[in-house]
Amino acid sequence: MEGSCDKSDKCPRRSWLVRVLVGMNLVAIGSLLYPITRFLRPRRGTRHGTLNVVAPFRVDQLRPDADGEWPAPFEFAGKPCVLVRTSDGEIKAFNAICTHTDCTVKCRPEEGDIFCSCHGGVYDLNGQNVSGPPPRPLEAYKVILRGKPGREEIIVSRT
Amino acid sequence: MSRAPEKPNDSPATRPGLRDFFYDRMGMSVAAGLAAKKKVPIHRSTPFYFLGGMALFLFVIQIVSGVLLSLYYKPSPDQAFESVQAFMTEVDFGWLIRSVHSWAANLLIGILFLHLLTAYMMRAYRRPRELTWATGILLLALFMAFGFSGYLLPWNQLAFFATRVGTALVGVLPVVGQDLLLLARGGENVTGDTLSRFYALHVAILPLLTLAMLGFHLFLVQHHGMSVPDREALRLGGSERLPTMPFVPDFLLRDAVGWYLVLGILAALAALFPWELGEKAAPFSSAPEGIKPEWYFLFMFQALKQLPGHILGIEGELLGVLFFGCAGLVIFLIPVLDRGQISRLVLNILAALAVVFFIVMTAWGYFDKGSLRLILGASLFLGVLSLAISFSDRGTLVRRILWMLTALATLLLIIGISQELYQ
Structure with missing residues (x-):
């Protein structure tokens, strides 16, 4: 089992799982960054x-x-x-x-x-x-x- | 200068690509070697290894949200409250960032308490990890100082009076008390200078100390590896024979589950129960009713309230402060005090008493209503008992006592809930 599946390109199912994992983490990070970037925008009063x-x-x-x-x-x-x-x-x-x-x-x-x-x-x-x-x-x-x-x-x- | 002959594998020429560029130049092979070598033992208590990682994750959240808050916060008595109010209402997600910062602070202290308790139960402080324990206790003290100093910054009534009461405790110490009080408050009273001092403490002094201490703590953890409880090592025939998993990626991915768990709880708390701002501090008004410190100082506050003015001719408050000081010192010195069966038994009894004291005082101080106190206290007891049971051996007297206490706590919980429902 181990060893034969070391390289992800030889195991499409595993590489698919890794891609799902990475993608879900990116979504999570994005949902954290969204409020932060909005928070950084100056408030309306000082902008206009x-x-x-x-x-x-x-x-x-x-x-x-x-x-x-x-x-x-x-x-x-x-x-x-x-x-x-x-x-x-x-x-x-x-x-x-x-x-x-x-x-x-x-x-x-x-x-x-x-x-x-x-x-x-x-x-x-x-x-x-x-x-x-x-x-x-x-x-x-x-x-x-x-x-x-x-x-x-x-x-x-x-x- | 002569160049050392390079191995064909490692020479930059044969490793093209951006990733390899940094890999070669940043000594990543050392880090990769360390990561590959790091193993985490697998046994019944392995889940408790996650608590440190969760605390670290919350600390990172505190740094990010704290830096964000500092972009809008103005540390002066005329503007502090107004600036917090303004960014909570006018800035996009301002309320959320503040709420996250406050809730994460409380979760962090809670997880650190659990981390401390489980490290004690695993006896992770044994040689050669005495300094890991000591730095951990100092980190807990630093984070409690973070909590205390941060509490004042919004400059609201509750914070103002809690800070007056909290700093006044320093003043009861003999000889140095008055000087320490002046040092802490930056004057005889809590004023704008106190706010400046607490701000400097909160955003400059404490972060620097904490980062240094945390670096040391993590270095020691990395250097000594994970501590294995005696019981588990014995059960599985020596700590060398324990099954292990690699830190990267097995343990790290499990750690990440812990972080997501914390993040989920934090997001739910911050969104559903946004942190209140209260009323602006009015230094010359009478203290409003229900002045309370944060829950992690409540046990001291509640205990000090019970002390009479004088005990045996000594000021009651002074005795109380000295008592808590000694208790802190004992916790700090546990690695030195644990010298054998008898001292271990004494320490365990003291620890049990300390936990009971903490839970009773916290539940008592948190609610004014008997049934709610009962519910909170019994729930906390059940939590601690389930921890303790997992660390006790099957068939021993201790295990039987713990089960009896669990039954008692469950009974109390049921009584509390039924009182609350049918009155």
């Missing part, structure tokens, strides 16, 4: 977040402060959002994450551009990449103004 946010400052507060600094980016759906005012007074909102290596950009009111200090990337106030390493324009959001003219609330939206 909110669709709208009211900016922490009104239209009349959107100007350089005493030191010439533009209002800092604020959180929108887990990411920084920067508000800029173009030369014709239009307010625009961008995802402040630089398209180059995920740094956070800032608006430079005197130069009239959006600048990333990590690698010197420059975007214009429409979010277009003009110089430096950034490969793509900044992701733009929709801006809705609501309230008294001149003192409107700024609502940033992704819809």
Whole structure:
């Protein structure tokens, strides 16, 4: 008995059993890995977040402060959002994450551009990449103004 | 440097393929040689060899589920409870992973108790396996420390007060008590610093110690081979004449059956009885009713509750703590204490008393209702008695006493069940 059936290729019944055993173990391992991979996926809130946010400052507060600094980016759906005012007074909102290596950009009111200090990337106030390493324009959001003219609330939206 | 002449069979050139590539370069022939040589003796008590493998399997589950939990857990008193609550409700299968971790911890301790008990009954601690026993006891202590430190991490009411009570026990020790208490709590009270300490203990210090100790334990098991009970060796005419099976694949496949059994029980428990989270700890509120430690600390908790404030002028709690300390030391030293027929008899009587004490206190502390206590206690007794009977010789006085006790336990179980059903 033993010895004559050492090589599985000579014993189709035994090799079939081994294959069934291996297959059943693979199914078991798969059923263990399934909940684990699902568990590793970030929760919904951190993946998508909110669709709208009211900016922490009104239209009349959107100007350089005493030191010439533009209002800092604020959180929108887990990411920084920067508000800029173009030369014709239009307010625009961008995802402040630089398209180059995920740094956070800032608006430079005197130069009239959006600048990333990590690698010197420059975007214009429409979010277009003009110089430096950034490969793509900044992701733009929709801006809705609501309230008294001149003192409107700024609502940033992704819809 | 001159190259040693290679055997034509082993030279890489004649062994192509990815499998052979690693086989040659990782010294797999040594491992394969060891695996081929390893034999497991076959006798009546062979099934108890599976318990260690089951515990090892549960430890692996604990590592995997614990690492997964650490991805979402935040160890601070402001966020711990909220983070657990959040991943239980928001993350896919979060409730399941936490439930598996909690249930596996309890199963692991239970299996370790059985492993300890059967190793004692097989007298597997005899020369040259004294260190295997000692490392095993230390591993049990480490896993109980895992349980104690992990209990606090969700920062709920039950955990908070159980930790206060548990750490307070250290404080009753003379001279060093207060310093140890400060060391354990990271302050005079259980605070956020305690949580940080317990977290570090649970995810860094204990795992490192356990891995080292476990490596040593497994090395010793591999080095000395499986211990054969005297009775079995005698029955089959010497331990050399026992039939054996190869470890790979015969015993390993049987081991795998044990793992699947554990996995099935664990999955059923975790899915059908998800672990509760309770209420967030409120450090300045009064302790809620029904504060209890995990079941494996319950016997100590219940016994300490019964002690009066002072016994012969010494603080009752101190005596209790010293008693359990001594009991632990005796268990640790069993290989040294077993020196002959008489000492063995004394040890067996002490062991029987310890088991009775453990079961009575656990059943008493676990339920508030008499009939439920009776059912739990009698069932545990039946389990232990069936183990003990399998290790006793036919026709001896011990065997007869054990059967009588079994009848008694069965009677108690029936009384308990009928009380529970017809009241």
